[in-house]
Amino acid sequence: MSESDFDIGARKGHWDKYPEVFKPRGVFDQAAKELFLQHYMKTGRLYESASAANVCQETVRRHERENIDGFAEQFAIAKGIFREHIEGEIQRRAIEGVDEPIIGGRNRDEIIGTVRRYSDPLLMMLAKRHIPEYREKQQVDLNVS
Numbered sequence: 001m002s003e004s005d006f007d008i009g010a011r012k013g014h015w016d017k018y019p020e021v022f023k024p025r026g027v028f029d030q031a032a033k034e035l036f037l038q039h040y041m042k043t044g045r046l047y048e049s050a051s052a053a054n055v056c057q058e059t060v061r062r063h064e065r066e067n068i069d070g071f072a073e074q075f076a077i078a079k080g081i082f083r084e085h086i087e088g089e090i091q092r093r094a095i096e097g098v099d100e101p102i103i104g105g106r107n108r109d110e111i112i113g114t115v116r117r118y119s120d121p122l123l124m125m126l127a128k129r130h131i132p133e134y135r136e137k138q139q140v141d142l143n144v145s
Contacts, residue, residue: 026054028055028059033053035053041078046060095118098117098119099114099117100114102114
């Protein structure tokens with residue numbers, strides 16, 4: 001669907017043939033932007049956050065692309081905060097571990113304790129990111145003739 005198809009459909013009011021993400025909703029004013037950004041910082045999900053702000057995700061994309069009222073910078077900050085949450089969770093699972101229940105009992109239907117599990121793949125990913133010696137070596141051969 002091209003932008004011109006979208007514009008024509010918008011002018012004629014033929015929203016039934018367009019996907020839900022393109023259908024108009026509320027106004028993306030400053031209050032809606034704040035709601036969107038707060039939700040995005042927690043979830044990192046564009047569609048869900050746009051729905052929480054009562055706008056379609058295409059509206060959010062347009063405001064970012066055209067940097068309407070400085071929205072591109074605000075959205076970039078929200079994306080960075082969400083990335084920090086992800087990195088924190090990766091680090092927690094790799095270094096601090098996660099308690100998993102031990103199921104037991106007569107009918108194996110009760111939690112009788114927990115065991116702490118660590119994620120070696122996540123720890124290795126962190127090591128590769130922060131310690132150059134753990135990064136995979138890549139060699140590029142250039143032949144100039």
